[in-house]
Amino acid sequence: MFSIKKNLLLGSLFICTVLCAQEKLEREYRIKRNKVPKKAIVFVKSLQLNNKIKWFGEESLHGSSIEAKTKVGKTKYSIEFDTLGNLQDVEIQIAKKQIPTRTLEKIQEKLGTDFTKFKFIKIQKQFSGKSEHVRSCILRKQYTEVTIKYEIVLKGTLQKKKGLYEYTFTDKGIYEKRERIIFKNSDNLEY
């Protein structure tokens, strides 16, 4: 009897660990253009974004990467590379109405099961694949041969507890992963 209880407890703990969101911990710092791999600079130039590009180094639990950030009109672009300059993905910030209806319904259905209340803070459409296909996608809106995902930062409430989360969904609205965003200490701003 004791061992069944023990197994049940261990089982619950395991399930809880799996279900609980990973924490999103990132460190970002500005880097000079001359420290960026040429491959990455060439790719960003080929996107013809024609605005000032800011380069950042990023360290997270998943490893290190290099990111180019720019804004064209009201649209924010974020282009991520590995440390050798190989393209990882391009993210474009979009509004909720730009998510296809069926996809949005599936996303909201999933979020409705995870939270009693939620609010979208930021939505990014992510394109990944071979660099020439991603380039065509950005320049000519040709969406073949690229993988599209939606990365959503939202405020979620569950059992009166509020938190900030980042969700990733496929282009069909199928849930992939969730990370909890940890706020940095703000004591120096409060007191």
Added chain:
Amino acid sequence: MKHLSCLLFLFISTVICAQSTYRAGLIPRINLNQKLEGGWKLNYKAESRFVNLEGEFNSTSKFDPTYTLTDVSILASKKTGLNNSFAGGLLVRFRDGGIDQRFIQQFTLVKRYNSFRLSHRFSSDQTIKESAANTFRFRYRLASEIPFNGHSVDANEFYLKISNEYLHAFESNEYDLEIRIVPLIGYVFKDTNKIEWGIDYRIGNFIHNNTANSFWLTFNWFISI
């Protein structure tokens, strides 16, 4: 925002150039924050004030380093939302004229933007003085934290913190307005250990044509446990 800063700077310059007094000194401050269960937090703060210079503009000043006072406070705060909290507590001031007690209530909202953080702090305090009239104040402070590198302040990085505070004080049916501008440089050893230093400029009593300026060299240490 730029126009507002220019106007504020011009206003303060005009007021300073008029007949007014000043004090300059040092305020070292330590802040210890203890996280508790259920969104509660305790803030313990101790600060002292040392006046080094005082006098009137356009006349000789007196250099006389003097210890003036020590404030010790404890505040309990509760998170009321994702970005906001409510706090209340007590400050005890030890000075030559006796011991004063101050009851504090504050509401703080911290917002995270793309490349900086902004906090709005609304507070009120009631000071019971041993040998003077009681003072009642209503305060609003806007503070921004701007990283020197990247979009957020990480460990082993510097940042700029600028705050602007307005204090409306009522004492013996008299009203006064004090404005504070505090530009500081900060350094994060780690998220739970930070220091800041800079100038805390205060201007008060100008509505009574007897402007009092204070320039405090400030040193803050924030520790979270």
